[in-house]
Amino acid sequence: MTKARGANVQRNQRLVMDLPEAAGDSLGLVLGPSHPVLRGSARIVLEVEGEAIRAVDVQVGLLHRGFEKEAESSPYDQTLLLAERLNYVSPLLSAAGYALAVERLLGIEENIPMRARRLRVVVCELSRIADHLTCVGATALSLGASNAFFLLMDARARLWRLLESLAGPRLGSPYIRLGGVNSDLPDDWIAGFRTFSPGLRQTVWRVDQLLGENPMFRERTRGVAILAKQDVQGWGITGPVARASGVLCDVRKDNPYFGYEDFEFDVPLGDVGDNWDRYCLRMEELRQSLRIAEQAIGRLATGPVIVDDPRIVPPAVELRQTQVWAQASLFLLATAGPIIHPGEVYSAVESANGELGFYLASDGSARPKKCRVRSPSFANAAALGPLLTGHFVADVIPTYCLFNIVGGECDR
Amino acid sequence: MKAALDWAELEGVLRSSAEVLEGQGQISGLQWAHVHRKSWLTSSTYLANDGWSQFVDLSATDHFVEGESAKAAGRFVVQLIVGKGAARVALRVSLRLAELTLPSVAALWAGAAWFERELFDMYGVRFSSHPDLRRILLYPEFVGHPLRKDYEKARRQPLLRVGPLSQLKDGPK
Numbered sequence: 032m033t034k035a036r037g038a039n040v041q042r043n044q045r046l047v048m049d050l051p052e053a054a055g056d057s058l059g060l061v062l063g064p065s066h067p068v069l070r071g072s073a074r075i076v077l078e079v080e081g082e083a084i085r086a087v088d089v090q091v092g093l094l095h096r097g098f099e100k101e102a103e104s105s106p107y108d109q110t111l112l113l114a115e116r117l118n119y120v121s122p123l124l125s126a127a128g129y130a131l132a133v134e135r136l137l138g139i140e141e142n143i144p145m146r147a148r149r150l151r152v153v154v155c156e157l158s159r160i161a162d163h164l165t166c167v168g169a170t171a172l173s174l175g176a177s178n179a180f181f182l183l184m185d186a187r188a189r190l191w192r193l194l195e196s197l198a199g200p201r202l203g204s205p206y207i208r209l210g211g212v213n214s215d216l217p218d219d220w221i222a223g224f225r226t227f228s229p230g231l232r233q234t235v236w237r238v239d240q241l242l243g244e245n246p247m248f249r250e251r252t253r254g255v256a257i258l259a260k261q262d263v264q265g266w267g268i269t270g271p272v273a274r275a276s277g278v279l280c281d282v283r284k285d286n287p288y289f290g291y292e293d294f295e296f297d298v299p300l301g302d303v304g305d306n307w308d309r310y311c312l313r314m315e316e317l318r319q320s321l322r323i324a325e326q327a328i329g330r331l332a333t334g335p336v337i338v339d340d341p342r343i344v345p346p347a348v349e350l351r352q353t354q355v356w357a358q359a360s361l362f363l364l365a366t367a368g369p370i371i372h373p374g375e376v377y378s379a380v381e382s383a384n385g386e387l388g389f390y391l392a393s394d395g396s397a398r399p400k401k402c403r404v405r406s407p408s409f410a411n412a413a414a415l416g417p418l419l420t421g422h423f424v425a426d427v428i429p430t431y432c433l434f435n436i437v438g439g440e441c442d443r
Numbered sequence: 444m445k446a447a448l449d450w451a452e453l454e455g456v457l458r459s460s461a462e463v464l465e466g467q468g469q470i471s472g473l474q475w476a477h478v479h480r481k482s483w484l485t486s487s488t489y490l491a492n493d494g495w496s497q498f499v500d501l502s503a504t505d506h507f508v509e510g511e512s513a514k515a516a517g518r519f520v521v522q523l524i525v526g527k528g529a530a531r532v533a534l535r536v537s538l539r540l541a542e543l544t545l546p547s548v549a550a551l552w553a554g555a556a557w558f559e560r561e562l563f564d565m566y567g568v569r570f571s572s573h574p575d576l577r578r579i580l581l582y583p584e585f586v587g588h589p590l591r592k593d594y595e596k597a598r599r600q601p602l603l604r605v606g607p608l609s610q611l612k613d614g615p616k
Contacts, residue, residue: 092580097596099565100589104596135471267498267554280497285529377472377524377531390522392504405500405524413557442580 057085062427064093068169070120071438073412075427082423087416091409091441098443102402106368107133108209108343110402115203117404118440120165121158123194124382125440126207127151131288132378132389133209136371139340140288145332147211148289153224154194154206155289155380156324160231161190162383162435163271163313163320170310170432171242174251179241186234193223209369210344211337224328228321235317242310252306256418256430259304267410270385272434275312276304282381294326306426309433343369367397384408384435408441448474448532449493456489457482473524475533483536484546490525490534491551497526498552501559503566507592519566521545525552538568547573565590 057080064072072093078086098117102110114129115122134140168183191201197220198206198213206213242248258268263278273280281298283291299315301308337344345364346357363370373395379388385407392401411434419427453476454464462485466477478486503521519538524531536545547570549556559570560579567588570576578585584603587594 092578092582095580097589100594100596138471262553264497265551265553267500267552267558269497375470377470377533379472379531386499388500388524390500390502390524400506401502401504403500403502403504405502409557409561410498410554413554417553 060424066428068173068428068432069438070165070169070436071441073431073436073438073441075431077424077427079424082425084419084422084424084427087419087427089412089415091412091436091438094438094442096439096443098404099402103399106397107371107399108364108368110399111207111209112205115205115207116439117406117443118162118382118384118408118437119202120437121162121383122203123154123158123207124162124380125387126205127155127289128378128380128382128387129389130207130209131380132376132391133343133369133371135378136374136376136391136393137340137342139210139338142338142340143211144335144338145290146215146334147336147338149327149331150212150216150336151207151289152291152294152327153324154197154212156320156327157190157194159320159383160317160324161187161194163317164190166383166432166435167238167242167310167313167317170306170429171238171248173428173432174248176242176245176248179238182234182238182241186231189227189230193220193227196220196223208337208344210340211335213336215336221328224324228325231321232318235314239314243314249307251426251429252310252433254303255306255426256422256433257303257305258414258418262414263304266414268385268414269410270381270383270407271312271316272309272411273385274298275301275308277302280386282379282386286379288378288380291323293330294323296323296326306430306433313433342371370397371395371399379405382407382440384411384437384440387440404440404443406440406443408436408438409443412436412441447530448476448490448495450476452493453486453489457485473531473533475522475535477535477537480536480538480542480545483534484548486534487523487548487551490532491548493527495525495527495532496552497528498554499524499526499531501548501555501562503562503568503590505566505590505592519543519568521562521568523548523555543567544569544571546571549574564588567591 057078060077060079062075064074074090076088077084098113101113111126111129115126117125164183164187168180171179194204195201196217198204258276260277263273263276269280277300279300284298296319299312301312341360345361350357351361371393373393375392377388377390379386387407388405390403391399394400415434419430450467457464462479462482464476465479468475501523503519505519518540521536521538523534545568547559556574559573562568563576564578564581565588585600
């Protein structure tokens with residue numbers, strides 16, 4: 032990322048500054064709400080003068096499903112199903128974030144078995160890889176590099192096959208459970224992972240050759256949409272976009288969860304904060320996530336994969352057949368859902384787009400009084416309008432792609 | 444730079460403008476301070492100047508009680524979460540239904556502008572001196588504020604006729 036860029040950055044910056052005063056002949060242009068490379072839908076209303084953008088209004092909300100309203104009237108365990116559907120590319124990350132929030136609200140974070148934590152790390156990092164592959168692939172496609180897109184989508188398809196074998200569905204995999212994970216790994220899963228990971232490394236290397244060494248790709252990304260380091264925090268931007276601008280923030284390092292402190296990995300940083308940095312950063316994070324997943328696979332502990340706590344997990348079948356209390360607790364879980372003592376929690380995980388936070392408030396009943404999702408995509412999308420002003424129309428879609436705004440998570 | 448909120452200093456700042464800290468505490472994940480509506484901007488400015496530069500979240504909780512009169516106090520609690528490094532702090536304020544207004548903090552944290560629009564959209568909280576206060580997740584013709592507890596989940600909205608393309612600039616339809 033420290034590769035010198037020079038002329039391009041300066042030229043693009045000059046473009047921003049040299050924009051002439053409004054001549055009164057600007058044109059309204061509406062991009063979206065459907066676009067082949069956008070994840071989800073958003074309408075981008077531009078005011079253009081020739082090819083240059085005068086004003087941008089990013090209109091989100093077309094995928095609003097009322098997540099928070101629904102969560103307030105659903106049992107805690109059923110909301111997990113909705114949480115998986117926040118970000119369709121990395122459903123396990125949002126599910127893990129929600130499960131962690133509920134576990135922290137119950138105060139049982141430390142009781143989660145080590146094997147479950149390790150498995151969560153594996154699937155979270157694989158989900159992050161899927162998200163980054165999609166992000167870089169879509170960007171490549173938006174800039175006409177469809178060969179890289181197919182390579183990346185092929186890698187993602189192989190990865191999704193791995194995740195599919197864990198719990199069934201290819202998307203929205205119900206693998207994460209409150210208190211642990213759904214089941215242990217299938218017998219041949221680790222062998223499948225060991226075949227997958229060198230293949231992914233090679234794909235990342237090949238894509239880096241195809242895109243990183245491609246003068247066209249460099250020309251189209253360097254110096255475009257520079258997000259200055261001092262602006263990042265005020266916009267509420269976190270995750271890869273913040274790190275590409277040189278701001279060191281990563282929930283996995285700052286407030287470790289699932290035992291992330293046990294693994295060695297680097298948090299890459301960019302220096303300029305343009306689209307090129309955002310691309311390089313995601314490519315590097317692909318390698319780092321694979322590194323974490325490999326370490327976690329190598330250090331899987333033995334033992335159960337879900338906590339033994341009748342408040343959120345039904346007791347084992349043998350107990351239910353012989354003990355009245357076990358049958359009763361299953362009945363309670365199946366009819367009312369988990370009942371959580373009054374309390375509040377703010378819990379965040381590092382999703383593929385940044386800090387994914389959940390604020391939960393319980394009043395002691397089986398339904399949360401408030402379930403708030405702090406969506407990183409929403410905060411990132413807010414900065415896009417001012418950032419794109421002064422750029423070319425053709426830069427809108429690649430920038431939107433590299434900010435990786437996922438409609439479902441942004442609109443909730 | 445301190446990685447935790449200095450209560451005494453915040454109290455001092457508020458006292459100097461004849462205001463008080465109404466409450467403080469700690470939940471899993473963050474510290475919180477509860478202030479009066481009139482102290483919202485003073486306290487936010489204090490936080491912004493104290494190095495809490497990372498904007499995190501702005502949300503609200505409706506503490507609606509069935510049959511309660513509309514003027515009852517503490518119906519809404521608005522919560523602003525900001526961060527400094529790994530630390531997170533929440534500034535809270537209670538609002539009554541009769542006066543659902545707050546000064547905007549978008550000048551302190553640019554990212555707050557969209558979150559304030561969301562609060563306006565979902566709860567009907569109005570932010571004074573907001574640069575662009577309009578609905579964000581819902582469309583302009585939407586009736587009511589759906590995250591309020593008195594908005595029934597099953598309530599339906601009227602169907603809309605699709606307008607001409609020129610109206611698109613006003614917002615999603």
